[in-house]
Amino acid sequence: MKFNTIIIGGGLSALAAGITLRKAGQQVAIITAGESTLHFNGGSIDLLGYDVKGNAVEQPLQAIAELPETHPYHRVNDVEAKAIEAAALLKEAGCPMTGEANHNHWRLTPIGLTKPTWLTTEGMVTCKEGDRLPWKSVTVVDIIGFLDAPLTFLIDNITKTGVKVERVSISTPQLSAARLSPSEMRATNLAKVLARPGALNSLANALNNLSPKGEVVLLPAVLGLEDPMMTAQLKRQVKHPLAIFATMPPSVPGVCLQNHLRRHFVKLGGTLLTNHTVTDGQLNNGHLAYVKTDRLVEEKLEAENFILATGSFQSRGLRSDYTGITEPIFGLDVNVAEKRSDWTADYVFDDQPYMRFGVKTDDQLHVSKDGHTISNLYAAGAILSGNDPIRQADAEGVALLTGLQAAHNILK
Numbered sequence: 001m002k003f004n005t006i007i008i009g010g011g012l013s014a015l016a017a018g019i020t021l022r023k024a025g026q027q028v029a030i031i032t033a034g035e036s037t038l039h040f041n042g043g044s045i046d047l048l049g050y051d052v053k054g055n056a057v058e059q060p061l062q063a064i065a066e067l068p069e070t071h072p073y074h075r076v077n078d079v080e081a082k083a084i085e086a087a088a089l090l091k092e093a094g095c096p097m098t099g100e101a102n103h104n105h106w107r108l109t110p111i112g113l114t115k116p117t118w119l120t121t122e123g124m125v126t127c128k129e130g131d132r133l134p135w136k137s138v139t140v141v142d143i144i145g146f147l148d149a150p151l152t153f154l155i156d157n158i159t160k161t162g163v164k165v166e167r168v169s170i171s172t173p174q175l176s177a178a179r180l181s182p183s184e185m186r187a188t189n190l191a192k193v194l195a196r197p198g199a200l201n202s203l204a205n206a207l208n209n210l211s212p213k214g215e216v217v218l219l220p221a222v223l224g225l226e227d228p229m230m231t232a233q234l235k236r237q238v239k240h241p242l243a244i245f246a247t248m249p250p251s252v253p254g255v256c257l258q259n260h261l262r263r264h265f266v267k268l269g270g271t272l273l274t275n276h277t278v279t280d281g282q283l284n285n286g287h288l289a290y291v292k293t294d295r296l297v298e299e300k301l302e303a304e305n306f307i308l309a310t311g312s313f314q315s316r317g318l319r320s321d322y323t324g325i326t327e328p329i330f331g332l333d334v335n336v337a338e339k340r341s342d343w344t345a346d347y348v349f350d351d352q353p354y355m356r357f358g359v360k361t362d363d364q365l366h367v368s369k370d371g372h373t374i375s376n377l378y379a380a381g382a383i384l385s386g387n388d389p390i391r392q393a394d395a396e397g398v399a400l401l402t403g404l405q406a407a408h409n410i411l412k
Contacts, residue, residue, distance in 0.1 A: 001300075009308065041254030045097065048060040050391060090257075110148075142169045325357055337357075
């Protein structure tokens with residue numbers, strides 16, 4: 001099989017690049033081994049939440065300009081333009097989100113803390129200031145038997161901000177039936193239950209039967225696994241003001257985001273090879289000719305260009321053992337501390353050096369092997385070196401913007 005571009009990986013950077021290239025008329029294939037880390041996404045897209053000193057960022061575009069030169073954003077041409085393009089791509093794919101690149105807002109985490117972010121799924125709790133919610137009192141809905149909402153932590157932390165919290169319990173016939181199997185009481189499973197005929201009406205009736213004391217009713221994110229507009233539909237049916245708060249992963253908004261982007265890519269005419277692991281490739285004089293997968297052993301997947309977007313350690317885009325840290329498919333050059341003792345800090349919450357490890361690239365996002373640049377293999381997303389997505393809250397932004405940049409570099 002031959003393509004213009006083959007993308008290895010199935011997360012945010014791969015999908016952003018794939019959609020962009022396909023819209024430009026290229027024949028594109030995305031090869032993904034399984035589900036992406038979007039399943040851990042709570043419904044928000046971070047651009048830059050914290051600076052290098054750990055201070056919350058209000059104006060991310062301004063703060064990005066002050067990041068170290070090694071940060072992946074410095075390989076993105078016109079960050080503001082790419083951020084606008086990324087937001088438009090998400091909207092086009094059917095993922096309505098709110099937010100602006102020039103000014104962060106704050107999102108509510110599953111344990112009731114607030115964090116600065118760029119974009120948040122419409123209908124979810126957001127606030128302009130980090131130390132308080134936009135209400136003086138809230139009513140938190142406890143779905144009986146639900147396992148993915150740590151309400152004790154959520155309520156305790158919201159209360160500490162001076163907001164009065166009321167906790168109420170609800171169920172519906174459909175949710176009661178699901179509760180017969182405790183393993184079903186997970187967010188993504190309940191989203192499937194609530195997508196059945198009549199289930200949303202039953203949930204609306206249960207909420208309308210409440211007499212909440214809070215200014216707004218907060219419901220966990222258990223709606224819209226396939227249809228993000230279900231939340232808006234429920235809001236129209238419920239007589240009380242309603243907002244959604246994030247649950248523990250796997251997250252319904254994150255899975256929904258992945259599903260919509262993948263469907264949009266396929267609808268545009270892209271080829272999506274799921275449950276395929278790229279095992280190796282043929283390199284000739286600094287040029288990648290083809291790759292092979294574990295399920296197409298005899299098939300050479302050829303392309304003019306390739307993008308490596310396999311993620312970091314969590315997604316097995318990078319691997320480590322006692323001898324070193326490697327990129328497992330091609331054996332690419334990696335930016336890593338030479339001494340193993342320098343990979344980690346002693347205290348778990350300290351700055352961890354390994355979080356900034358990743359493949360080496362030039363300014364055009366070309367990777368290298370044994371010091372030699374591979375002219376048609378680009379890298380994007382979490383596999384890049386130079387940023388700490390946990391401490392800087394920039395994971396999705398780096399994924400989206402470098403994915404777009406890699407696509408634009410190919411289209412030059």
